[in-house]
Amino acid sequence: MSAVEARTADATRPLVEVEGLSRTFDVSRPWLNRLIEREPRKLLKAVQDVSLSIRPRETFALVGESGSGKSTVAKMVVGLLEPSAGRVSIDGIDMWRGSHAGDIAALRRRIQMIFQDPYASLNPRWRVGRIIADPIRAFDLARDSAEVEHRVGELLRLVGLDPADAQKYPHEFSGGQRQRICIARALSSKPQFLVCDEPTSALDVSVQAQILNLMRDLQDQLGLTYLFISHNLAVVRHMATRIGVMYLGRLVEVAPSQQLFRAPRHPYTRMLLDAVPDLKMTGRRRKAIEGEIPNPISPPPGCAFHPRCPLADSRCRTELPRLIAGDTGEAACHAVEQGRVGAGSVATR
Amino acid sequence: MPDPVLSVRKLRVEFPTRRGTLVAVDDVSFDIAAGEVLGVVGESGAGKSMTGAAVIGLLEPPGRIAGGEVRLAGQRIDNIGPEEMRKVRGRRVAMVFQDPLTSLNPLYRIGEQIIETIRTHATVSEAVARDKALRLLTDVGIQGAAERIDAYPHQFSGGMRQRVVLALALAAEPELIIADEPTTALDVSIQAQIIELFKRLCRERGAAVMLITHDMGVIAETADRVAVMYAGRIAEIGPVADVIRRPVHPYTVGLMGSIPDIASDAMRLTQIPGTMPRLTAIPQGCAFHPRCAHAFARCNVERPELAPRDRAAAACWLAPTTVTAEAR
Numbered sequence: 001m002s003a004v005e006a007r008t009a010d011a012t013r014p015l016v017e018v019e020g021l022s023r024t025f026d027v028s029r030p031w032l033n034r035l036i037e038r039e040p041r042k043l044l045k046a047v048q049d050v051s052l053s054i055r056p057r058e059t060f061a062l063v064g065e066s067g068s069g070k071s072t073v074a075k076m077v078v079g080l081l082e083p084s085a086g087r088v089s090i091d092g093i094d095m096w097r098g099s100h101a102g103d104i105a106a107l108r109r110r111i112q113m114i115f116q117d118p119y120a121s122l123n124p125r126w127r128v129g130r131i132i133a134d135p136i137r138a139f140d141l142a143r144d145s146a147e148v149e150h151r152v153g154e155l156l157r158l159v160g161l162d163p164a165d166a167q168k169y170p171h172e173f174s175g176g177q178r179q180r181i182c183i184a185r186a187l188s189s190k191p192q193f194l195v196c197d198e199p200t201s202a203l204d205v206s207v208q209a210q211i212l213n214l215m216r217d218l219q220d221q222l223g224l225t226y227l228f229i230s231h232n233l234a235v236v237r238h239m240a241t242r243i244g245v246m247y248l249g250r251l252v253e254v255a256p257s258q259q260l261f262r263a264p265r266h267p268y269t270r271m272l273l274d275a276v277p278d279l280k281m282t283g284r285r286r287k288a289i290e291g292e293i294p295n296p297i298s299p300p301p302g303c304a305f306h307p308r309c310p311l312a313d314s315r316c317r318t319e320l321p322r323l324i325a326g327d328t329g330e331a332a333c334h335a336v337e338q339g340r341v342g343a344g345s346v347a348t349r
Numbered sequence: 350m351p352d353p354v355l356s357v358r359k360l361r362v363e364f365p366t367r368r369g370t371l372v373a374v375d376d377v378s379f380d381i382a383a384g385e386v387l388g389v390v391g392e393s394g395a396g397k398s399m400t401g402a403a404v405i406g407l408l409e410p411p412g413r414i415a416g417g418e419v420r421l422a423g424q425r426i427d428n429i430g431p432e433e434m435r436k437v438r439g440r441r442v443a444m445v446f447q448d449p450l451t452s453l454n455p456l457y458r459i460g461e462q463i464i465e466t467i468r469t470h471a472t473v474s475e476a477v478a479r480d481k482a483l484r485l486l487t488d489v490g491i492q493g494a495a496e497r498i499d500a501y502p503h504q505f506s507g508g509m510r511q512r513v514v515l516a517l518a519l520a521a522e523p524e525l526i527i528a529d530e531p532t533t534a535l536d537v538s539i540q541a542q543i544i545e546l547f548k549r550l551c552r553e554r555g556a557a558v559m560l561i562t563h564d565m566g567v568i569a570e571t572a573d574r575v576a577v578m579y580a581g582r583i584a585e586i587g588p589v590a591d592v593i594r595r596p597v598h599p600y601t602v603g604l605m606g607s608i609p610d611i612a613s614d615a616m617r618l619t620q621i622p623g624t625m626p627r628l629t630a631i632p633q634g635c636a637f638h639p640r641c642a643h644a645f646a647r648c649n650v651e652r653p654e655l656a657p658r659d660r661a662a663a664a665c666w667l668a669p670t671t672v673t674a675e676a677r
Contacts, residue, residue: 065536174624175393204392204563204625209607209618216617231537234609238618261611275541276611277566279593292506292539 014053015193015225016060016077021086023047023072027297044297046072048249049086051323056192059219059226061240061257063233063272067293069249070229071197077227078113078195090193109139112186116198118178122170128181129166132156135189155184160214176207183214187222197229212238233276237261242329245269248296248304255329265331265341267309303334311335352423353380354524354557355404360427361416362396362403362581364628371628373399373412375581378655381525381557386548388572388589389561392604394625396581397561401527403427404559405442406434422524440470443518447530449510452517453502459486459513460498463520470521485516490546508539512546519550526551529561544571565608569593577601580626580636587661597663599641635665643667 025044028034034041047069054060062070075081077088079095088095090111093103112135115121122131132152135141142148153163159180170178179199186194199215200208212235218224230236236243236257243260245253245268253266264270291308294300303321306312315334323330324337335341362374374396381387391397402408404419406426419427426437438444446452454462463482467473473481479498486494489512502510511531518526531547532540548571551558560572568575569589576586577598585598596602606619623640626632632639638648647666655662 065538176624205565206392206604206607206621207624209609209620210622212609213617213620232609233537234611237611238609271538273611275538277540277564277570279566279569279608279610292508293536 015056016054017089019051019087021050022084024084042297045249050251052244056225057223058241059228059239061228061236061243062246063236064246068246070246074195074197074229078111109189110192112191112194114182114186114196114199116201118182121182124170128168132185132188139189155188159184175203179211193225195227248299253331259328265336266333267311268305311340353382355381356420359417362399363415364412373581377583379576383557384555386558386560386572388568388575390568391578392625395578397578398529401529401561405438440521441523442525443523445514445518445528445531447533449514452514455502458499458501463517466520489516508535511543525557527559580631585663591661597668598665599643600637
């Protein structure tokens with residue numbers, strides 16, 4: 001194999017590095033309307049200055065509510081959406097600028113994506129065998145069609161389906177089985193890095209458990225690295241090694257999974273944890289977060305969370321907090337920096 | 350003891366199709382008392398929404414009630430005409446759906462919609478109705494209700510819209526509210542606000558609530574009792590704390606184990622093998638037996654009825670002893 005793959009062997013070196021990633025969408029009305037109604041251009045800053053790194057065999061999770069920009073980050077990392085600013089490099093190769101076209105093409109094979117809706121991401125007119133074989137053929141990974149067929153059978157068995165299922169069409173399967181087909185397709189190019197955007201959100205809980213267990217097993221078996229996007233904190237706790245919490249396009253806290261749940265630092269993270277329904281019925285009252293996510297077109301100045309934050313002071317209203325490293329992770333909060341936040345979480349006590 | 354607000358007995362819903370009759374809901378019985386919240390939980394295809402639709406006579410044709418009784422405060426409502434049923438709906442029974450936009454007309458101001466609902470069900474003047482609409486909007490936590498009453502649905506966020514829908518549902522002071530996945534489309538932080546509000550309003554007004562959801566967390570926080578549905582039947586029913594802490598039916602045990610828990614470091618989730626059967630192929634005997642680790646010969650042929658135990662009941666041949674011990 002090439003020198004590119006040899007470098008990955010170094011486990012301490014991050015596989016994925018994201019630096020200062022930003023994406024702006026132009027959501028202005030058409031030019032003529034703007035001219036007549038004298039409206040300025042409207043820009044939506046979906047992602048702003050996100051930096052993170054993912055080590056090999058790690059599961060890095062991004063959590064946040066709708067509109068926090070987590071899916072936009074996923075799309076930029078996987079190469080589906082061009083960043084407005086910043087850098088994504090995977091195994092030392094810059095995805096967007098300054099890399100050899102051949103290197104990027106070789107990189108494509110090693111990154112795959114799993115989407116939320118298994119109904120929308122499978123071609124209904126193709127048999128499952130053809131769907132799964134497509135990446136094998138596209139990347140020229142098999143010598144002949146017998147080898148392709150053999151490989152498809154292997155992949156189907158790997159995700160808990162039957163090799164005979166290759167002859168069926170997607171509509172013949174349930175939601176959970178379809179997500180298994182999506183996983184088989186993603187694995188068919190032998191990737192190292194999978195970006196999973198809400199892979200179980202459309203599934204029932206008992207099926208979700210099957211898929212999450214499968215994803216964990218596959219990670220151990222094949223040494224996969226995951227970027228896992230979810231709005232569900234309990235799912236994230238179960239899957240992630242490290243977690244990044246996003247709010248209005250920015251990372252507000254990054255910490256190892258256990259630390260984040262045991263001792264969340266950013267007030268937003270704490271509120272998110274407190275808002276999770278209490279299944280154990282310990283009598284803890286779920287605390288409702290005050291207010292709603294502000295409009296991302298005109299975010300509040302300073303810390304975007306300050307209108308909902310109980311600890312906000314005048315500095316929070318004017319000065320944007322930066323991610324500052326602490327003992328266990330990073331948090332972007334003036335109150336944390338100044339020690340105005342007590343230790344521990346209400347939620348996990 | 351007074352009549353329960355809603356009493357459902359041996360309800361059966363059928364869909365005649367070219368390939369034969371599908372049974373979507375079978376032998377479902379439950380009561381809801383005034384001020385009580387009954388959670389109905391289950392995975393897609395379990396028949397929970399279908400049960401709700403049958404209760405309020407909103408089954409999509411060709412679906413029909415093929416057996417059983419639905420009583421609202423003692424009075425049969427499953428066999429009355431469409432016109433009478435229309436009067437029952439809205440006035441005595443209100444509905445809240447997952448997507449607030451399906452309940453709101455985008456072309457009318459929210460105030461107009463609430464006032465119209467009030468005046469349809471009570472003979473009051475426009476001004477009195479408007480006053481009441483304002484009070485309702487304030488009650489459901491819409492700040493500056495006086496200014497926002499004349500806004501259109503699209504001018505509200507998702508959480509605020511669901512508040513408006515709640516106000517609309519409460520406008521006619523219904524005895525029964527059927528809420529089908531009312532918080533599913535909302536973010537977790539907004540979800541908490543709506544649940545809190547929902548609980549408070551129902552308690553204050555003494556309405557009976559049928560809360561249909563797939564989210565056990567929502568049930569745990571909101572409901573007094575819970576019915577777990579599987580393949581069109583009630584698998585287990587009882588007080589929420591009992592069913593969640595000490596599930597008896599193997600399906601409930603599996604369901605509880607498969608929910609990722611925010612307070613646990615478990616590496617693997619308990620999983621139930623297989624999937625819910627399709628309506629065209631509901632297994633003989635206990636519908637859960639092909640997925641059940643405890644199934645034995647009798648389960649394959651004979652269907653278990655709900656066996657009452659204390660205040661709860663489970664439809665399982667093993668209900669009283671074995672499974673409980675292992676569930677702990």
